Amino acid sequence: MTQVLVCSNSEQRRREWRLALEAHACWRAVETASLNEALAVARQLPLHCAVLDQAVLDAARLPEFGCAVVVCGPDGGETAWKAALDAGAQDYYVNGGDARGLVSAVEKAAYRHEQHCALGDAAPHLIWTWRTDGTVDCVNRRWREFTGMSLEQAQQGQHWKLLRRADRHAAQTAYAAALESGQPFEMQCRIRPKEGRGWRWLQVQCVPVTDGAGRIARWLGTATDVDSLKRSELAMRASAGRFRRLFDENPLGIALEDENGCFLSVNAALCRMLGYQVEELLGRSFRGLTRHESPGIRALVRRDGTLVWTRIHEEEGNGQGQRFTLVEDITAHKAGEEERRLLVTVLENTPDFVGLARMDGSVFYVNRAGCRLVGLAGPEEAVRLSIEEYGYPDDLRLYREEIMPAVKRGEVWQGEIRFRHQATGEPIPMEMRAFAIFDERGRRIGFANVSRDIRERKAIESALQASERQHRMLIQTLPQMVWMTRSDGACDYLSPQWLEYTGVPEAAQWGNGWAQTLHPEDRERTVQSWTESVATGARYDIEYRLRRHDGVYRWFKARAVRLTDEHGRVARWIGVCTDIHDQKSVENALRRSNAELEQFAYVASHDLQEPLRNATIYAQLLERRCGASLDAEAREYLDNVVRSSQRMRQLVDDLLTYSRLSADCGSSVADPRAAVEVAIENLQELVRETGAAIQCGPMPAVQANQSQLAAVFQNLLSNSLKYARPGTPPVVRVEAAATEGVCTFSVRDNGQGFEPRYAEKIFGIFKRLHGASVPGTGIGLAIVKNIVERHGGTAWAEGEPGAGATIYFTLPVA
Secondary structure, three states, X not given: OOEEEEEXXXXXXXXXXXXXXXXXXXXXXXXXXXXXXXXXXXXXXXXXXXXXXXXXXXXXXXXXHOOEEEEEEOOOOHHHHHHHHHHOOOEEEEOOOOHHHHHHHHHHHHHHHHHHHHHHHHOOOEEEEEEOOOOEEEEOHHHHHHHOOOHHHHHOOHHHHHEOHHHHHHHHHHHHHHHHHOOOEEEEEEEOOOOOOOOEEEEEEEEEEEOOOOOEEEEEEEEEEOHHHHHHHHHHHHHHHHHHHHHHHOOOEEEEEOOOXXXXXXXXXXXXXXXXXHHHHOOOEOHHHEEEEEOOEEEEEOOOOOEXXXXXXXXXXXXXXXXXXXXXXXXXXXXXXXHHHHHHHHHHHOOOEEEEEOOOOEEEEEOHHHXXXXXXXXXXXXXXXXXXXXXXXXXXXXXXXXXXXXXXXXOOEEEEEEEEOOOOOOEEEEEEEEEEEEOOOOOEEEEEEEEEEOHHHHHHHHHHHHHHHHHHHHHHHOOOEEEEEEOOOXXXXXXXXXXXXXXXXXXXXXXXXXXXXXXXXXXXXXXXHHHHHHHHOOOEEEEEEEEOOOOOEEEEEEEEEEEEOOOOOEEEEEEEEEEOHHHHHHHHHHHHHHHHHHHHHHHHHHHHHHHHHHHHHHXXXXXXXXXXXXXXXXXXXXXXXXXHHHHHHHHHHHHHHHHHOOOOOOOEEEOHHHHHHHHHHHOHHHHHHHOOEEEEOOOOOEEEOHHHHHHHHHHHHHHHHHOOOOOOOOEEEEEEEEEOOEEEEEEEEOOOOOOHHHOOHHHOOOOOOOHHHOOOOOXXXXXXXXXXXXXXXXXXEEEOOOOOEEEEEEEEEO
């Protein structure tokens, strides 16, 4: 049954209204005496309409009824009717009128209310109202369907939970501010709909509703679903921002051109690329900046006149003849293309195996040398194999457990591994270097394998090992003692012969321990000499005494040379010690014998010269006293005695000189030119007598005894002057030429010369070719040869009869 509420503080009026409504409309009327009581009933019962006495009317609370309202009053004028409508009533009834008029007023009010509610429910928007205390008192069907809440839940404030946390505080703040200020507000917020599929944007508008007195009676709120629009707006805003950032921050140069190709806008990358400011480029065009052009490629002129190679891509703009042009700087790319071409050329021509594989082991590149090495026809066959199929089966464990884990850790693996020849199956020893390769983003995309065929090296190593074994066997069979040291001179190897001789453990002689086996008198100079050789790299050559295991010292000659690496730096020293004790004994005996011989020669020459001197004196006395009484024959005999005595005396002097040459010559740095000058000074009387011309060219310093070198030149010059051709002044030319550490001297004259078959004979002692016609003893050239050979040189002669002679000899350059 339809229920109608009647409220009046007049019991009679309540009764009249109730009877009229029940009699004419069969409605059930509920009586209340006050507005509060009426509102309490309205909250409990579904009411068709509420009939309120104007005496109890409170316009501010009228919306709380939630149904149609008819106001009853004594005044039937337009003013009273308008005031009732402004208060929120749907109709006005004049008290005391026809009962049917009240029923009609209720029916009109109910109809208007139902129409209003239907209109709100039919609206696509969310609509609600709330009282001035903030309590929601009405929501439309769209609100309930969207939120999934009832009016009662909304009145309990649960609708705030529907707002996203980030928007909730702003909405509650705006709501509270509107209630306090009475000003409408509008905002956008996100609400989770009943389906719970994410958040949706709503456009919320709230306006106050006033009564006839201008007081806020309630608030009306509407919310429009603008999620698609909002998201499109956000997307467009983000897109515009991204486009602007893309335009401004893009590493590619970008230009917006008009229909004539003139720049309307340019980004910073294009300005940097061309070296211009933005203002300088606006209005210009690519046509005016292009130096060279090919399909898609242009060489643009920078502001400084240099060229920048670019790749051009054009896109249509807004359909008004405008277009976007993307400009990519490929200057480095063009250089990189050349570098890549050179790199590929290098890879394809390197003798090493170069392979590239993905991390799963599939091969995607092997160079030509690599294909040939493992017996493949070409790259097509190479990429059909996995990386494991390249390896020798016995080495797969090394590949899986060491190489690949190291590559995955980003390390470089280097070592030896064997490859498998795909045709013969034979193992190929390789020295491999494997490392990861990355793309431009730093992602590991595979690994590289650079390997070198070391079969030849392995063969060399095997040969070296065999050679080393042979050398060790040879060292063990040598009579000499062999030793080796590090580059700093510390001993680290002693041959078995050394250890056997000294009887001292090897470890005790390492480093400088070997010096303890030297004779105390030789130790200091030996260690000092060795230290100097190590410091300067000079050859080590010394003699010292070394203690044998039985305490006996024997003389040894030690020599050592340095072994250098490929950079010329000393890597090791190797030395040998030769037992020269017996040789030393013989040399000492020979030295004593030579001393005795020299003493004998001196005594013999003294004893021989004394009777010769007496014979000469007495012959001269005889000539002085008896010369006048002697006939010519007797005088000739006497002259022969004197000449023979003098020649015999000269012969004894030359023999003494020759015998003394066996003594140590004591060579040092000698000046040949000074020696020639001394010889000329000693022969100056003979030079004057013969009218000789002696010429001397440049000569380097040599290793010789200065006085003995002067004796050599004096004997040679003397021969050239004595053997001059009759009637021809002698001309002698002394010259020298140094080659590979040896100086060759020549003494050339224009004298009588000799037969070539006598070239060796003339160097013999007492060997003369011209008899007594030329003064001399025949020892001069023998002395020259002896001196030269004792200095490590040689002497020889060349000549032709009547064409002069040339004597040659060599000496080491100082």
